[in-house]
Amino acid sequence: MSILPPDVLARRDRAKAWFESLQQRICAELERLEDEAPPELYSGDLYPDEPGRFDFRPWTRETGVGGGIGGFFSGRLFEKAGVHTSAATATFSPEMAKTMPGADKDPSYVSASISLIVHPRSPRVPTVHMNTRFLSTAESWFGGGADLTPMLDEQRSQQADDAVLFHAALQGACDAFDPDWYGKYKAWCDEYFFLPHRGETRGVGGIFYDRHNSGDFERDFAFTRAVGEAFLEVYPKIVRHRMSEPWTDDDRAEQLLRRGRYVEFNLLYDRGTMFGLKAGGNIETILSSMPPMVAWK
Numbered sequence: 575m576s577i578l579p580p581d582v583l584a585r586r587d588r589a590k591a592w593f594e595s596l597q598q599r600i601c602a603e604l605e606r607l608e609d610e611a612p613p614e615l616y617s618g619d620l621y622p623d624e625p626g627r628f629d630f631r632p633w634t635r636e637t638g639v640g641g642g643i644g645g646f647f648s649g650r651l652f653e654k655a656g657v658h659t660s661a662a663t664a665t666f667s668p669e670m671a672k673t674m675p676g677a678d679k680d681p682s683y684v685s686a687s688i689s690l691i692v693h694p695r696s697p698r699v700p701t702v703h704m705n706t707r708f709l710s711t712a713e714s715w716f717g718g719g720a721d722l723t724p725m726l727d728e729q730r731s732q733q734a735d736d737a738v739l740f741h742a743a744l745q746g747a748c749d750a751f752d753p754d755w756y757g758k759y760k761a762w763c764d765e766y767f768f769l770p771h772r773g774e775t776r777g778v779g780g781i782f783y784d785r786h787n788s789g790d791f792e793r794d795f796a797f798t799r800a801v802g803e804a805f806l807e808v809y810p811k812i813v814r815h816r817m818s819e820p821w822t823d824d825d826r827a828e829q830l831l832r833r834g835r836y837v838e839f840n841l842l843y844d845r846g847t848m849f850g851l852k853a854g855g856n857i858e859t860i861l862s863s864m865p866p867m868v869a870w871k
């Protein structure tokens with residue numbers, strides 16, 4: 575018999591509803607940005623079609639109960655984007671149960687999440703990733719974060735304008751709950767999004783947290799919502815600041831090489847990718863983080 579906490583389904587359902595509402599708000603804002611993109615930079619031979627729109631594709635888990643809504647995008651400003659939600663009631667495999675708090679007592683779990691990746695067409699506009707999730711075995715916790723990946727070397731400093739703005743927004747989300755969280759979760763992000771074989775970070779960081787359980791569900795849920803709100807506020811500002819800047823063929827070539835680093839991290843080290851594939855998630859949404867065009871040399 576499952577020993578999941580008796581109120582865990584209600585908590586999962588609240589998290590699921592929040593993540594799905596955030597998904598719709600983020601998608602609407604990305605479509606607004608797509609419409610605002612200057613035609614002289616994002617039309618003609620480069621992108622002859624009308625501004626893109628999200629294609630929402632519901633899916634159902636093959637194991638356990640649940641599924642999600644995949645939001646897929648291809649457009650002129652955003653070459654590729656994915657904004658996805660999922661929820662599940664399922665059982666960990668024996669291998670995965672060994673790695674999850676509380677799963678040694680009971681391999682059953684419930685989860686809900688939102689995950690997104692945005693790959694702009696312009697090398698001047700940074701790629702961004704964000705995800706937040708709720709997971710409960712015999713223990714419950716939140717996890718997630720957001721990180722920014724500028725494509726050009728001149729922007730790849732934590733002192734660059736975009737990085738400063740991005741980090742300030744996430745620090746604001748953290749400081750509203752605990753002044754120690756930003757420093758802790760920023761350091762965790764820098765450590766996590768590091769490519770050992772390259773000896774470099776993936777981008778300019780952000781925050782990363784996992785197994786976050788202060789003992790107060792309402793406080794932790796509010797913090798996770800604040801992270802989502804901070805992302806929704808700051809990333810459109812960065813896009814609007816950068817999307818009218820012209821770029822060169824050399825900029826595009828540098829962007830494609832930097833995207834290669836993104837692929838390397840996601841396939842070699844990313845926990846979310848590995849978790850999704852091992853836990854019976856939707857392959858189409860999991861691998862939508864891959865950029866549409868990439869180069870190595």
